[in-house]
Amino acid sequence: MHPRCDFEATRRQVLQAGAASVVVTAAPVTANAQAGGASRGRVAAAAVAGTALTKVAFTVNGKREELELDTRTTLLDALREHLHFTGTKKGCDHGQCGACTVLVDGRRINACLSLAVMHEADTITTIEGLGQPDNLHAMQAAFVKHDGYQCGYCTPGQICSAIGVLNEIEAGVPSHVTADLIATPQLTPEELRERMSGNICRCGAYQNIVDAITEVAGKKA
């Protein structure tokens, strides 16, 4: 196990403080959801005139969740606002930055460009489901070890995407930079950079992200 050092603890506290301030300044809908925290998973959508509600049930991080949602609710907002899995981040909200990447039935997708009601019976894994501070997933540990982040906002999406990338390579999915379409895809830095291009890191931690993924891929092979 990777021991936590004081520096990481400090960073964690800073991030938690940041998250708390977001909650304070968020819209009333968030505040209502917080008040109903005990009934997590059953938060009804606000009764706004003209709102269409639809029921949906799916599994998030191993637990079945049943929700009745405004049809407009994206998977991202269902995870964050209704189920409080706030590890998954909202960046651009238009599928351009990758911060909202989660795994659905093992495949990485942008949670912001998918309606929650379209995920009936799906199995969804967010960063919280991969591992927790006392039991990190190998990819989480590798990102910590290689300093694959600076501010950390894109990191949950980067990690979910990285796991999706390794699944895709293992399944033989080629990429834009794969020289031979018929051959087994290789785990080169060039391949990883191309395959991770849907995840933007404003801090520019790309080199360290490649190092982290390379280490996990090496252990897996």
Place this chain on the structure above:
Amino acid sequence: MKSFTYERAQSPREAAAAVERVQGAKFIAGGTNLLDLMKLEIETPVHLIDVNGLTLDKIEPTAEGGLRIGALVRNTDLAADARVRRDYGVLSRALLAGASGQLRNKATTAGNLLQRTRCPYFYDTNQPCNKRQPGSGCGALAGFSRQHAVIGASEACIATHPSDMAVAMRALDAVIETVRADGTVRRLPIADFYRARGNTPHLETALMPGELITAVVLPKPIGGVHVYRKVRDRASYAFALVSVGAIVQSDGSGRVALGGVAHKPWRMEVAERALPRGAKAVAEQLLAGAKPTHENEFKLPLVERTLQAVLMQARS
């Protein structure tokens, strides 16, 4: 986003009937383009029919020796299919040149064909756009038009079709299969699928109201060397300034389709006869009558040079 009601379709015919029954209804499959546009209220459907439960997600051989690709086959799965990689390499390459891994995992074959332009004036609801709001004008004509069409456009609209996949499909002479609420089935060659621009840029395809794409059929493989080359502002995850999809045979004959230059994948079979004479001869015919703006006239030499690079790669 405007409010809408939602239902899950049980069969292709039922889905078509549902869209026909409710004015302002739309199909949703991958949703990666439609939801993006709904958030900006460029698309405002009042009812969504989720077609993801329909069993249109298989790639099957046809009696003619080709492949029938279900409308719901995801871009990743189509690009990775062993038969596509072996016999239709230009299609794999085009798909992999488009979007990001996450988007390709959701985006469908039919949805890719139907995606809307990424013209910034179409996306900015404060700007005039004949495609978004017919009759309002075109902001791109006198605006920033570096990415826009150089041929096939009109005074009403100079937007490009953004798809890479459609360029390969055009080179492969794909046929689009559809169904309507009354059970009528149509087979539309991709050459006839995208409408001429004219004064009605908001009407983009030959689909009738309520018509649902069920499959895209590839004819029997034609062999040759398959190349897809995309020139863009970033090395990855950007739309094409110019792209060339080509299938080149050992005798020097072949097929060429262009992306990033028109409102549809741009191919002229007659120009392909000039292939043995080289890229310049083909490009001159393909782009005869081009009307670039000052900002995108660079696309004309870029097409020729990209085609030259493609031909060199194919013959090496």
